[in-house]
Amino acid sequence: MRVSRALIPTLREDPGEAETVSHRLMLRAGLIRKVAAGIYTYLPLGLRIIRNIEAIVREEMNRAGAQEILMPIASPAELWKETGRWDFYGKELLRFKDRHERDFCLGPTHEEVVTDLFRREVRSYRQLPVNFYQIQTKFRDEIRPRFGLMRGREFIMKDAYSFDRDEAGARLSYQKMYDAYTRIFTRCGLTFRAVEADTGLIGGTSSHEFMVLADTGEETIVYTEGGTYAANVERAELLPEPEAPPEPQQPLQAVPTPQASTVEQVTALLRISPRQLVKTLLYSAGHETVAVLVRGDHEVNPIKLARLLGVVETTMAAPDIVTSVTGAPVGFAGPIGLRNIRIFADYAVKNVRNMVVGANKAETHYLNANWDRDFTVTEFADLRNAQAGDPSPRGDGPLRVVKGIEVGHVFMLGTKYSQAMNARYLDQQGQEQLAVMGCYGIGIGRTAASAVEQNHDAKGIIWPLPIAPFHVLLLPLSPSEAVTKKAEELYQQLTEAGVEVLWDDRDERAGVKFNDADLIGVPFQLLIGDKNLAQGLVEWKERKTGQVQKLAPEQVLALASGLAAR
Amino acid sequence: MRVSRALIPTLREDPGEAETVSHRLMLRAGLIRKVAAGIYTYLPLGLRIIRNIEAIVREEMNRAGAQEILMPIASPAELWKETGRWDFYGKELLRFKDRHERDFCLGPTHEEVVTDLFRREVRSYRQLPVNFYQIQTKFRDEIRPRFGLMRGREFIMKDAYSFDRDEAGARLSYQKMYDAYTRIFTRCGLTFRAVEADTGLIGGTSSHEFMVLADTGEETIVYTEGGTYAANVERAELLPEPEAPPEPQQPLQAVPTPQASTVEQVTALLRISPRQLVKTLLYSAGHETVAVLVRGDHEVNPIKLARLLGVVETTMAAPDIVTSVTGAPVGFAGPIGLRNIRIFADYAVKNVRNMVVGANKAETHYLNANWDRDFTVTEFADLRNAQAGDPSPRGDGPLRVVKGIEVGHVFMLGTKYSQAMNARYLDQQGQEQLAVMGCYGIGIGRTAASAVEQNHDAKGIIWPLPIAPFHVLLLPLSPSEAVTKKAEELYQQLTEAGVEVLWDDRDERAGVKFNDADLIGVPFQLLIGDKNLAQGLVEWKERKTGQVQKLAPEQVLALASGLAAR
Incomplete structure (x- = not known):
């Protein structure tokens, strides 16, 4: 296909409507155009x-x-x-x-x-x-x-x-x-x-x-x-963790934590690791409100919670419910002294000794809380999102x-x-x-x-060969007769060999063509310039690596035909 | 493709919903199925x-x-x-x-x-x-x-x-x-x-x-x-006809035509050719009613009339308009004595001498009417549908x-x-x-x-090779080991040669397979039977002609590969 005869409306600027890399690049490379919200025309490429x-x-x-x-x-x-x-x-x-x-x-x-x-x-x-x-x-x-x-x-x-x-x-x-x-x-x-x-x-x-x-x-x-x-x-x-070696239990102690309600704030104030802090989160599950304990560095997984409780879904309890259940503003909920509410704890909480928890009192936390001494857990279960480093449930090493x-x-x-x-x-x-x-x-x-999304760089798209709109982009670097003739010849030969070639035959500066070539992302570029051609050579450039080889046209033919046959 | 593993739900009976040959055969051959009125699923074939x-x-x-x-x-x-x-x-x-x-x-x-x-x-x-x-x-x-x-x-x-x-x-x-x-x-x-x-x-x-x-x-x-x-x-x-040689004008004569209002009835009663009868038809064109004269063997073309009058469309006048304009029931309108109405005549009317026309009186026609003597034609024009035998407007012989x-x-x-x-x-x-x-x-x-519609016979469809669902239908005539083995072998070889083969590998009687094969209409059938196979031969049958050749498998391969390459 000749670029001069194809609708490939590349854009220099990022279109305002595009929020993601692929959206931006597919618009910029002239692959799609919007007709209405979420409705597109696919252009030739x-x-x-x-x-x-x-x-x-x-x-x-x-x-x-x-x-x-x-x-x-x-x-x-x-x-x-x-x-x-x-x-x-x-x-x-x-x-x-x-x-x-x-x-x-x-x-x-x-x-x-x-x-x-x-x-x-x-x-x-x-x-x-x-x-x-x-x-x-x-x-x-x-x-x-x-x-x-x-x-x-x-x-x-x-x-x-x-x-x-x-x-x-x-x-x-x-x-x-x-x-x-x-x-x-x-x-x-x-x-x-x-x-x-x-x-x-x-x-x-x-x-x-x-x-x-x-x-x-x-x-x-x-x-x-x-x-x-x-x-x-x-x-x-996530499976239950192996039991950690016992640790002496320290005495429970309430400490003021003024203006510290988030994990970041509390751990910074108390100079502890988030692994030492246990969050208490209230969830609405049907008509019931339950408390869920997870470590400060973990996140509750509401789908797992719903499955455990046998309900369709669970959602974070509204602030007024939190206040009425705990008697404290949001951010200071804790398991100690909670009444008429089931307390579920993630498996990982079981191994946290002398934990820090909210005290159900504004701007106050407890140090050295222990689940077997200071409060009662209804059930330990898998209640959190996995994260890097967690052990595989199949026992084959850490998760990535x-x-x-x-x-x-x-x-x-x-x-x-x-x-x-x-x-x-x-x-x-x-x-x-x-x-x-x-x-x-x-x-x-x-x-x-x-x-x-997976294959791009700052210049544009880098199509995987099997789905690329063309295998090779043919790019004459000058309008000289020798270059034009060789381009035409190679276009014919490659096309006959089953190689899909996009030929940038436009009367444009080489710089414009280079930019468009990199933007569109055809995997290989075949550059034909006067200087190399005088020595019987052309340039074969891989879009992904930028690597350039100077080759004889016959070598290019063999190489490209091999790629196309894949 | 193996028939046993494909959804090809052929029907023995004509489905009630089908009104035309193609609709009936496409349903019967298992090509399409209706989902809702005018909405179909395309099945594999x-x-x-x-x-x-x-x-x-x-x-x-x-x-x-x-x-x-x-x-x-x-x-x-x-x-x-x-x-x-x-x-x-x-x-x-x-x-x-x-x-x-x-x-x-x-x-x-x-x-x-x-x-x-x-x-x-x-x-x-x-x-x-x-x-x-x-x-x-x-x-x-x-x-x-x-x-x-x-x-x-x-x-x-x-x-x-x-x-x-x-x-x-x-x-x-x-x-x-x-x-x-x-x-x-x-x-x-x-x-x-x-x-x-x-x-x-x-x-x-x-x-x-x-x-x-x-x-x-x-x-x-x-x-x-x-x-x-x-x-x-x-x-x-249609162009104006060349003027016919003059003919003596006979005296105008009103004749009774009881119960004869159609062209067939009037011409039978008066023993004249429809070419001698001129029909007078009233058309509504915008707010105007016009009379159109065409020969008894011709049909008015309302699109041509509309174009002549410069209106969007013309329609046959309602019976009450006909009666009020002509003073006679429908079927007896004629040009003689019509007032306050434009009369357009088709070119072919010009050469009809001593014509028969309606008399604007119930059950009465005139004999020997002549347009230059008995009534006035506003304009002669091309106002009818062409029909077989009419001269080409390019002057190259009669129209078919x-x-x-x-x-x-x-x-x-x-x-x-x-x-x-x-x-x-x-x-x-x-x-x-x-x-x-x-x-x-x-x-x-x-x-x-x-x-x-163009390619079928009483048994079913006869697909043109280029659009046929398969090139060859492979039809083993018995479940014997030799036949099955040869079928499998030929299926492989033909498929590898780029021939698209539908293999009827079902455990069905040969008669059922023959009927389905003819119904589906794959252009060539390859029949493998024990008797021929014993002599190293298979049968190659053309669906269209029914012609059968006994060939060696190698000959079939060569033949079929040639067809597929077309």
């Missing part, structure tokens, strides 16, 4: 990246035995009413009426439509397992769409749905998808981790998120170096922490949808059985955006 | 056909220099208000509000969105011409969706939009698209014609429809054998008539949208100029359906 990702996804889904279909974007309300999601789903489900006043939604996901297809067309155990997938535009009416393709309202997704005879079969289908996803993100050239994820309210039995690792990621992941364990921090399990972006999610659904929609098959005995389902999503646009 | 057509379209659009982009399905109302189409478009435009009560529509076409992109991103004459295209799902809320993919509500379309510096450039862009469309439908293996089409209310300067020829088509096309002229019958121009299905449309838009949306570029003198536009559509799903 942006679409090429999307298509490259789609092609990899398609190949690996087919290889895993999934069948590609295409379900409609408009989804009739009747199906959604069968599963109850027409009412359950909030405003993210974009609803509309057709001209005959029939209710529809723009599909944000397709469990209902695919389960309807299954129950109509699949009859026998002999046809199972099946896995249907599609690559389709979806719509989710996010309240605050942002970050460009990262959290859009209209977005391209690959979604797949497996149907099995039983739980064991469903686990196999799940594993096949897990393996396919691993191949997909590997082939996309991304550094990622599959992590155990919370099944949340959907209540499935198993779930993994595929996270592209990037410092700018919204999700926190813990993992072990050996790779045997990785989980979303909200999900990561990275940030990531969720690009894929595999999910064991069980019979939630087949039950609601009566999707049954006939088993070998001629008995009707519910199909056991799984669902599997990949955000195509988000994968592109996460590739940018 | 159906999607393969769609993707094949898309691939051909994409290649030819790229070859023609168009750039692929992807615009969103959700289209903000503001853009549509700029062109007035938010109000002008009727209920076919599906509108919805997002969670913030902002108005959107599901795009049935993208002139507004692409013109907005143009005005934001394209500045200079140096960037012109440009042509942006997309292959995208569109939505048109048809009042009566029907015929499966032929007239759906949600459908896949390729739409392209060209922007040029001036009218001359726009004509070149138009011609490039015309040529690309010709290549596309040729490569799809379809018999088609590009015909001059009416520009209708859009008022562009030029327009062609691409019609796939099929007896079941809804459109009527006239063309000359030499191929220099082809037009939609509504658009086809065929039925067709519109699958593509190319359109010169002029500055209608660039004017409304102020889409300007800077010319060489630095002056702002309006871009001159064209738009170009191809219905992808409709192309698939029209291929079926």
